[in-house]
Amino acid sequence: MLALLLARAGVDVLVLEKHADFLRDFRGDTIHPSTLEILDEIGLAERVLALPHAKAPVLHLRTPGGGPAVVEELSRLPTKFPYIAFVPQWHFLDLLAAEAARYPTFHLVRSAEVVALRWESGVVRGVRYRDADGEHDADAYLTVGCDGRGSVTRSAAGLRLRETSPPMDVLWFRISRRSTDPPQSAGVLGRGSFVALINRTDYWQVAYVIPKGADARVRAAGLETFRARVSETVPELADRVGEIASWDDVKLLTVQSNRLERWWQPGYLAIGDAAHAMSPIGGVGINLAIQDAVATANRLVEPLRQGRLSTRDLAAVQRRREWPTRVTQLGQAAIQRAVLAPTLRSTASPTVPAPVRALLRLPWLRDLPARAIGLGVRREHVAPALRAAAVS
Numbered sequence: 001m002l003a004l005l006l007a008r009a010g011v012d013v014l015v016l017e018k019h020a021d022f023l024r025d026f027r028g029d030t031i032h033p034s035t036l037e038i039l040d041e042i043g044l045a046e047r048v049l050a051l052p053h054a055k056a057p058v059l060h061l062r063t064p065g066g067g068p069a070v071v072e073e074l075s076r077l078p079t080k081f082p083y084i085a086f087v088p089q090w091h092f093l094d095l096l097a098a099e100a101a102r103y104p105t106f107h108l109v110r111s112a113e114v115v116a117l118r119w120e121s122g123v124v125r126g127v128r129y130r131d132a133d134g135e136h137d138a139d140a141y142l143t144v145g146c147d148g149r150g151s152v153t154r155s156a157a158g159l160r161l162r163e164t165s166p167p168m169d170v171l172w173f174r175i176s177r178r179s180t181d182p183p184q185s186a187g188v189l190g191r192g193s194f195v196a197l198i199n200r201t202d203y204w205q206v207a208y209v210i211p212k213g214a215d216a217r218v219r220a221a222g223l224e225t226f227r228a229r230v231s232e233t234v235p236e237l238a239d240r241v242g243e244i245a246s247w248d249d250v251k252l253l254t255v256q257s258n259r260l261e262r263w264w265q266p267g268y269l270a271i272g273d274a275a276h277a278m279s280p281i282g283g284v285g286i287n288l289a290i291q292d293a294v295a296t297a298n299r300l301v302e303p304l305r306q307g308r309l310s311t312r313d314l315a316a317v318q319r320r321r322e323w324p325t326r327v328t329q330l331g332q333a334a335i336q337r338a339v340l341a342p343t344l345r346s347t348a349s350p351t352v353p354a355p356v357r358a359l360l361r362l363p364w365l366r367d368l369p370a371r372a373i374g375l376g377v378r379r380e381h382v383a384p385a386l387r388a389a390a391v392s
Helices: 002-008 033-041 045-049 089-100 152-156 215-220 223-233 285-306 311-345 354-361 363-374
Strands: 013-016 054-056 058-062 069-073 084-086 106-109 113-120 123-131 134-139 143-145 161-163 168-176 186-190 193-199 203-211 251-253 258-260 268-270
Touching: 002 013, 002 089, 002 106, 002 285, 013 089, 033 045, 033 285, 045 089, 069 363, 089 106, 113 134, 113 152, 123 143, 143 152, 152 268, 168 215, 168 311, 186 223, 193 223, 193 311, 203 223, 203 311, 258 311, 268 311, 285 311
Parallel strands: 013 106, 058 186, 143 268
Antiparallel strands: 054 084, 058 069, 113 123, 123 134, 161 258, 168 203, 168 251, 186 193, 193 203
């Protein structure tokens, strides 16, 4: 997204993609209203929504035998896009790359793994990367680390993380979806378990939440025990859990939540997960990353075009985006403490937690979760100068 916005403004941009394509399963695929608004501002919303996707105007929380409670009613939000769109991330990234390729200042190199930053007199001046032909240097006036929670560039820049301790990890897998299944994506509270069901049209993408570090213990108990726990929590899937044929079908997401104390060095800036790994609560990670990209483009496009970028500009990006990151992580931590941690510890029959019941009883509070997750904190908008761009 950052490369696209800068290329539209005539800034020469090189994107290094570690893999040969964008096809990775069990990535976050939620595109929230705040992101759809940004896409609309640059004329891409209709094209994104033409991709295969499912809409979720309402998110439910329920127990195995109980009816659903509406916990996020995005349909009430004051936006042109009052829903979350579940779009396969590889389709979304392919579309962004194809759109960016229309601009002569955009360059994408695939199968290019960054191995080091290039320093000159204390300033980052590009990267060294490896491809099938060996190692190469890429010179850059500014290097932006968008390389995720395990960021190589962040480590090479010597930036320090402030870690928090989410009480959970997630096991991802898929189970076929039938036309008779309910259409809503939902969270299901079980006895000592929590399962999120994401409607991917012809299958459910399933997130089975486990206590932090419990993956080895769950696998040691055996696949049949795991299938039984899934069936107990989501009884309507009991006749399909055999589709989990082996542990190879179950992928571990080690949940992290952290943020950098400082996001930059001279010539370098970290954004997205490289600057702040988010808990999967609310599926907000993609959307915060895109908000970062928009804020970065808005602030840095003129300094980059004029060749006068300073550390003051980089620090300004952090000031703009650090507060929304902190607030969002605090909200995620509160949900983890009040809902998920007690649920994972419990051996009793599941019930909707008291904080959620209280929230649903107070009309003036009911819209807060949807607003916080759907629109976020301090949502960004593409600067008018970046919204219209001619293709050469």
